[in-house]
Amino acid sequence: MSAPLQQAPGAGLDAFFEADAVAVVGASDDVTKIGGRPVQLLRKYGYAGAIYPVNPKGGTIQGLPGYASVLDTPTAPALAILAVPAPAALQAVRDCAERGVRGVIVLSAGFAEAGPEGAALQAGMVRVAREHGMRLLGPNCLGAVNVANSLVGSFSIALEQSMPPAGQAGIVSQSGNIGSLTMRNMASRGLGVSRFIATGNEADVDVADGIAALAQDDATRIILCCMETCRHAGRLAAALEMARARNKPVIVLKIGATEQGQAAAASHTGALTGSDAVFDAVFRRHGVLRVRSFEELLDVGHAAALLGPERLPATDGVTLVAASGGFGIMMADAMVQAGMTLPPLAEATRALIREAVPTAGTHNPVDASAQMSARPDILLKMLSALQGDASGSTLVLLLALSLYNPRLRGVYLEALSKIRASHPDRLLVIISQGPPDAVAEINALGIPVFPSIPAAAAGMAGLVRLGRLAALPPAAAYSGPVDAVDPAVFRNEFHAKKALATAGISVPREEVVASADEAVRSARATGYPVVLKIASEDIAHKTEIGGVALDLADDEAVRQAYGRIMDNARTRAPAARLGGVLVAPMVRGGVELIAGVSRDPVFGPVVMVGFGGIYAEILKDVAVQVAPVSEEEAQHMIRGLRMFPLLDGARGRPKADVAAAARTVARLSEFACRHAAEVAEIDMNPILVRPEGEGVLVLDALMVPTPRNTPAP
Numbered sequence: 001m002s003a004p005l006q007q008a009p010g011a012g013l014d015a016f017f018e019a020d021a022v023a024v025v026g027a028s029d030d031v032t033k034i035g036g037r038p039v040q041l042l043r044k045y046g047y048a049g050a051i052y053p054v055n056p057k058g059g060t061i062q063g064l065p066g067y068a069s070v071l072d073t074p075t076a077p078a079l080a081i082l083a084v085p086a087p088a089a090l091q092a093v094r095d096c097a098e099r100g101v102r103g104v105i106v107l108s109a110g111f112a113e114a115g116p117e118g119a120a121l122q123a124g125m126v127r128v129a130r131e132h133g134m135r136l137l138g139p140n141c142l143g144a145v146n147v148a149n150s151l152v153g154s155f156s157i158a159l160e161q162s163m164p165p166a167g168q169a170g171i172v173s174q175s176g177n178i179g180s181l182t183m184r185n186m187a188s189r190g191l192g193v194s195r196f197i198a199t200g201n202e203a204d205v206d207v208a209d210g211i212a213a214l215a216q217d218d219a220t221r222i223i224l225c226c227m228e229t230c231r232h233a234g235r236l237a238a239a240l241e242m243a244r245a246r247n248k249p250v251i252v253l254k255i256g257a258t259e260q261g262q263a264a265a266a267s268h269t270g271a272l273t274g275s276d277a278v279f280d281a282v283f284r285r286h287g288v289l290r291v292r293s294f295e296e297l298l299d300v301g302h303a304a305a306l307l308g309p310e311r312l313p314a315t316d317g318v319t320l321v322a323a324s325g326g327f328g329i330m331m332a333d334a335m336v337q338a339g340m341t342l343p344p345l346a347e348a349t350r351a352l353i354r355e356a357v358p359t360a361g362t363h364n365p366v367d368a369s370a371q372m373s374a375r376p377d378i379l380l381k382m383l384s385a386l387q388g389d390a391s392g393s394t395l396v397l398l399l400a401l402s403l404y405n406p407r408l409r410g411v412y413l414e415a416l417s418k419i420r421a422s423h424p425d426r427l428l429v430i431i432s433q434g435p436p437d438a439v440a441e442i443n444a445l446g447i448p449v450f451p452s453i454p455a456a457a458a459g460m461a462g463l464v465r466l467g468r469l470a471a472l473p474p475a476a477a478y479s480g481p482v483d484a485v486d487p488a489v490f491r492n493e494f495h496a497k498k499a500l501a502t503a504g505i506s507v508p509r510e511e512v513v514a515s516a517d518e519a520v521r522s523a524r525a526t527g528y529p530v531v532l533k534i535a536s537e538d539i540a541h542k543t544e545i546g547g548v549a550l551d552l553a554d555d556e557a558v559r560q561a562y563g564r565i566m567d568n569a570r571t572r573a574p575a576a577r578l579g580g581v582l583v584a585p586m587v588r589g590g591v592e593l594i595a596g597v598s599r600d601p602v603f604g605p606v607v608m609v610g611f612g613g614i615y616a617e618i619l620k621d622v623a624v625q626v627a628p629v630s631e632e633e634a635q636h637m638i639r640g641l642r643m644f645p646l647l648d649g650a651r652g653r654p655k656a657d658v659a660a661a662a663r664t665v666a667r668l669s670e671f672a673c674r675h676a677a678e679v680a681e682i683d684m685n686p687i688l689v690r691p692e693g694e695g696v697l698v699l700d701a702l703m704v705p706t707p708r709n710t711p712a713p
Helices: 037-044 086-099 116-131 176-188 207-215 233-245 268-272 275-285 294-307 325-337 347-356 376-387 406-422 436-444 453-470 493-502 516-526 555-572 613-619 631-639 658-674
Strands: 021-025 050-054 079-082 103-106 135-137 143-146 151-153 166-173 193-198 222-227 250-254 289-291 318-322 394-400 428-432 511-513 530-534 548-552 581-585 591-600 604-611 622-626 679-689 696-698 701-705
Touching (some): 021 037, 021 086, 037 151, 079 086, 079 151, 103 116, 166 176, 166 207, 166 294, 176 193, 176 222, 193 207, 207 222, 207 233, 233 275, 250 294, 275 289, 289 294, 289 453, 294 453, 318 325, 318 376, 325 453, 347 376, 376 394, 376 406, 394 453, 406 428, 406 436, 428 453, 493 658, 493 679, 511 516, 516 530, 516 581, 530 555, 555 581, 591 658, 604 658, 622 631, 631 658, 658 679, 658 696
Parallel strands (some): 021 079, 103 135, 166 193, 250 289, 318 394
Antiparallel strands (some): 143 151, 530 581, 591 604, 591 679, 604 622, 679 696, 679 701
16 A cells, blocks of 8 residues: 655644644753753743653653653653654654654654664654644754744753744754854844744655745745755645735745756757746745845845835835935946836935935935934934935945944934835835844834845845746646647657647757758759758757858859768767658758757756857856746746847837747647657757748757656656
């Protein structure tokens, strides 16, 4: 009989956060030991439920009655925390299941990360847990914490001195230490934490469970996630969509970026779509903001939690204000480099600034001079003018060292308090390294404070991206048939393109011939000039072995090219199976794109589109997305390419048929989903994109079969 399946994302995790009784199996009187810390922390922070220390010796443990087994506790605890050696953990899980425990946290190490024996123990624990509908967190994890009710299922040193204040930031992390550091740093910035969960080995509960549980938690307003990998694409997608549906922004620090491409990739596509790029695409599709550093996670997460989803920036415009022209220039450089814009101020706004501060420079950035902080009313008048400007941009105010001066601190806090009251819907951001209590006062007004100009630039760009991602429509899903594919498609480009044509993708009229005479006949029927290409299932890159001849204008040129191509193939690829020579029309005009599909081991078929032709791997100007993609998504992918102006009429060129190119990419993605079990890679290179209204032609194509015994993602 097969083992029960993993529960839906987030199901059953209330046991880790709302348990009314907790057993600590392997409990110790020594608070420096893993088994001693959970008991100590539960008592220290006032957990109101029952605490049952479990140790074979029984007796009294940290002032509480001890029990020899979880089977002996007065009531069945909803949660059990296991701090026993790995060999004893399986029996402990069995006892918990028999006792009716609903959730088990396995803090111990020595399981799948330690080798085959540990992996077998881990699999046994999962089997027992799932047979009894019990959720298992870990093993080898830092557990879970609900700050509001002081339920501490962890031994994290981040909790040794103090508990974070209860608040709005939920944290889920595959790495316990990174998650703990996030919790401690958010607390030190004065932002409260709702719940924390570290998933460790993810034998049962995974990062998707954590995201889903936080999405369903009323106290959580924003989700901060630290992840290394994804073990199940569908679960992650479902959890992220759950967070988006509940308007809970998700910010992810994804670590462990892998090398681009696959070592054995046969196509350009396989070499250009790396797993890290796929994660980028998945996050973007589901409205997730990916950050690249721990500092950015904290800066953007803190600001987003303060603002809430309803106050994220509506535009990428910023109005910069400083008491120094030099600081203004530094701010402008950093903001523009981060992708922000500096809209000009209206003349009426500039006049009001001059009324408040006659010496101010009134362009953006605004050089407000030291006069702006002379009195609160002067500063308030200037800020009011800027907040009323028609650009609707975010006001970014640099305070430098002002908050360290008691007089200036009073001026700024009074003015900021009044401007928030008079313009509650306008976004204001401060850059300052002021004293923590002053920063906390500003934060309490709902005003984010960034510690430096670079942090503010990266943070503002992140907030803008987060707002735009939240506005994206729900991701598409494939619901069509899953069919077998004719094995001939793997033989050569002729058969590959025939299959693509049945999916509505435009290809030229072509023919495979077996002699020079047949090549001439076919060329005459096609119309000169023509192209000849070797047809072989063993030659992926025909140009490299001299297997292509272009722009052949007459019979004699075709005869010579046929002989030369066959000779080159026999000489340079002697083991290759040759299926003849392909005769195709020589097509001119348009811009060359490359598009294709590769197979990601987690997310399945991944679609790529980019510039390049024969230089695709050099240019690497590509966009990727998990299949299927809609025509609208394909348009976004194409328009996001660095060289898109070549398609958009740059330097007097005719505008290319971008709509037809997007339609081709969308149809390719549907074909890939339909044949995902058998087709590992598809390479369409080049695709000739003709002027608007004239469509596209796929001039070459390659399909690679899925290796036998390859598991489905």
